[in-house]
Amino acid sequence: GQQVMQIPQYQHVQEGEDFTTYCNSSTTLSNIQWYKQRPGGHPVFLIQLVKSGEVKKQKRLTFQFGEAKKNSSLHITATQTTDVGTYFCAGQISNFGNEKLTFGTGTRLTIIP
Amino acid sequence: GAGVSQSPSNKVTEKGKDVELRCDPISGHTALYWYRQSLGQGLEFLIYFQGNSAPDKSGLPSDRFSAERTGGSVSTLTIQRTQQEDSAVYLCASSLAQLGLAGGFNEQFFGPGTRLTVL
Numbered sequence: 001g002q003q004v005m006q007i008p009q010y011q012h013v014q015e016g017e018d019f020t021t022y023c024n025s026s027t028t029l030s031n032i033q034w035y036k037q038r039p040g041g042h043p044v045f046l047i048q049l050v051k052s053g054e055v056k057k058q059k060r061l062t063f064q065f066g067e068a069k070k071n072s073s074l075h076i077t078a079t080q081t082t083d084v085g086t087y088f089c090a091g092q093i094s095n096f097g098n099e100k101l102t103f104g105t106g107t108r109l110t111i112i113p
Numbered sequence: 114g115a116g117v118s119q120s121p122s123n124k125v126t127e128k129g130k131d132v133e134l135r136c137d138p139i140s141g142h143t144a145l146y147w148y149r150q151s152l153g154q155g156l157e158f159l160i161y162f163q164g165n166s167a168p169d170k171s172g173l174p175s176d177r178f179s180a181e182r183t184g185g186s187v188s189t190l191t192i193q194r195t196q197q198e199d200s201a202v203y204l205c206a207s208s209l210a211q212l213g214l215a216g217g218f219n220e221q222f223f224g225p226g227t228r229l230t231v232l
Contacts, residue, residue, distance in 0.1 A: 033220065042204055042223040043156070088156065092219070100169055101146075101208075101219060106155040 004104040021107035023072040023089035032072045038085040117224035125230045134190040134227045138207030148204045195231045202226040
């Protein structure tokens with residue numbers, strides 16, 4: 001079955017440093033989503049990427065979908081304490097809306113003030 | 114409603130008892146997912162309902178776990194003869210699941226979860 005892995009599993013950074021998490025799928029994806037889960041909270045949707053090589057930005061967050069549509073990355077510039085949480089990617093193989101979304105293993109980010 | 118709701122928010126039970134967890138998805142959302150999340154861990158997929166299709170039960174860890182979705186809306190996850198390893202947060206999510214839409218946009222909206230503790 002489809003597997004979605006993320007690395008690293010954990011990341012500790014000093015406030016102000018950059019952070020990147022990588023998402024790798026065993027199969028080619030039609031689209032990929034990113035979610036953030038704050039400590040004690042539930043996952044919240046951040047963004048969806050659809051096109052090969054697509055890059056989207058949200059303030060200090062940059063999301064990229066690989067050319068082969070099998071990997072993706074989330075980069076945070078100049079981290080802040082509000083960035084603490086676990087970041088999950090989630091992918092679908094087909095374009096059909098009724099296909100199950102498969103979540104990655106997550107990367108937990110902690111910030112050292 | 115404003116979002117996905119789950120009840121109860123917390124459940125403490127004794128080993129061997131049965132529990133029922135409820136999820137009220139966003140009105141009109143055809144897709145509903147159940148996940149389990151142990152402390153500090155990722156999301157473990159349990160079951161997926163999509164419209165009138167047969168549910169995808171491939172994530173259920175044992176036959177003690179079952180779920181149903183009545184009338185395409187409310188869902189109940191039942192755990193029979195609970196064990197201590199069942200202790201976790203159980204999350205429900207729903208999505209619009211727009212069929213055939215190019216790009217397949219299916220943002221999942223998560224409920225607050227039910228924290229289950231089995232003593």
